[in-house]
Amino acid sequence: MFKRLLQLLFGKSPARPDGSAAIAPAMPHAPLEGLTVEGEKAVIRREPVLDRQQQTIGYELSLRYGMARQSRGDSSATRHLRDLMLLSHLQVLDLGKLLGKRLALFHLDARQLNEPALAQLPLRQCVLLLELSDGIKPDALASLLAAYRKLGLRFGLSIRQHAHPLAAVVQPYIDYLLLEPDDPLTWTSDVADWIHRQSQLQLLARRIDSEEAFLSAHRSLLYGGKVELFQGNFISSREHWPEHPVEPGRLQIIELMNQLHQDADNDTLAQALKQDSVLLYRILRLVNSPGLRTGHSIASAEEALMVLGREQLFRWLTVLLFQVDGESARDLSLLDQALIRARFMETIGGAARSPAEANQRFLVGLFSLLDVLLQCPLQRALGLLQLPPTVGQALLENNGPHAAYLQLALLCERDELDELAATAEGGSAARLDDLLRQTGLQPLAVDTCHLAALHWAESLRP
Secondary structure (H helix, E strand, O other): OHHHHHHHHHOOOOOOHHHOOOOOOOOOOOOOOOOOEOOEOEEEEEEEEEEOOOOEEEEEEEEEEOHHHHOOOOOHHHHHHHHHHHHHHHHOOOHHHHHOOOEEEEEEEHHHHHOHHHHOOOHHHEEEEEEOOOOOOHHHHHHHHHHHHHOOOEEEEEHHHOOOOOHHHHHHHOOEEEEOOOOHHHHOHHHHHHHHOOOOOEEEEOOOOOHHHHHHHHOOOOOOOOEEEEEOOHHHOOOOOOOOOOOHHHHHHHHHHHHHHOOOOHHHHHHHHHOOHHHHHHHHHHHOOOOOOOOOOOOOHHHHHHHHHHHHHHHHHHHHHOOOOOOOHHHHHHHHHHHHHHHHHHHOOHHHOOHHHHHHHHHHHHHOOHHHHHOOOHHHHHHOOOOOHHHHHHHHHOOOOOHHHHHHHHHOOOOOOOHHHOOOOOOOOOOHHHHHHHHOOOHHHHHHHHHHHHHHHHHOOO
């Protein structure tokens, strides 16, 4: 079976196994290098997938195009090029290493199952969200799905396609059913009955972009307790929070950060750390994580200061702001998002960036979610800290030398930019091509930094 699959995928033999010809008519191949769709560039977009405890278990990966192409319908040829482009982006990156123990979910037209680039991905870490279309040969499709399942690849299917003529063919190979809570079809009795007959499958609710939407899907009377996974940026969504004081543990960290900014001496800083045993323990646990690679165990506040230096200590304190509640799955998922964004912004400038610029971009990325963490307006949250003016300028005014990099980070995370990405005059969001021009970056450099940041954040886990 596997030999025949490889022959089919890589074209090593003109013969087709057991009559399983290509699952759809052959389409012309475009070169993977420099591939564009209708002349538009694209970068990888990453949206988190979380479980019922709000722990991140993987990411849905797709392509972020310029806005012009998104407003037009896709032809069959354009969808084919879109799939090729996504596979080419994923193929040139070490996706297995970057994901760690997490999953990569991505959409692919079922007609592209015979693309060679698909077989070169880390299949055991991938979930293929199938898009069924006309013109696919059922026997060949079933043959490929069965072979890929044995190689470790998992599959998902949208409930909107439950009535497609090929749904019965793919059903034995499906692991996940995709719900769209904002789609009225999701809540019809016919769909509910069909879903309840698929009791062995996990339900994944997509496009969950607010806490309210998460709770609605989580507690749904129709599917209550059966929706196990949630895709979307609800963890970092901005809500109408009630007035409340900042937790004392976070205020202590902020005070220490301000002492660093005021150039307090090391003895003063060490004594401040020793006065808070929980904070000191967490600092030591972080600095001894595999990601730092110091080569020896760090056991005291003085040693942590000497090894880390003041700038690195400031960074670790910002990380600890997200961990005051210990192992809260929500806070850890929010920390993941903040760290990935911060590292992406720090490294995206390449060798041309100065250390001061890189450090400030790191802070912009990390503190862009400070209001969500503290559940208070961003201006109030930033007012607790003494930060370089350009950091506040990027976060509060969407202006200054770091603003375009923040907008680019946001474009790599979600469908729509939030209020941080609006122009200072309240105009429309920046386009991908505009940001690439402003930053002088190419899509491959963006993708490389983006997924390298994901791997870096994963390496910090104790």
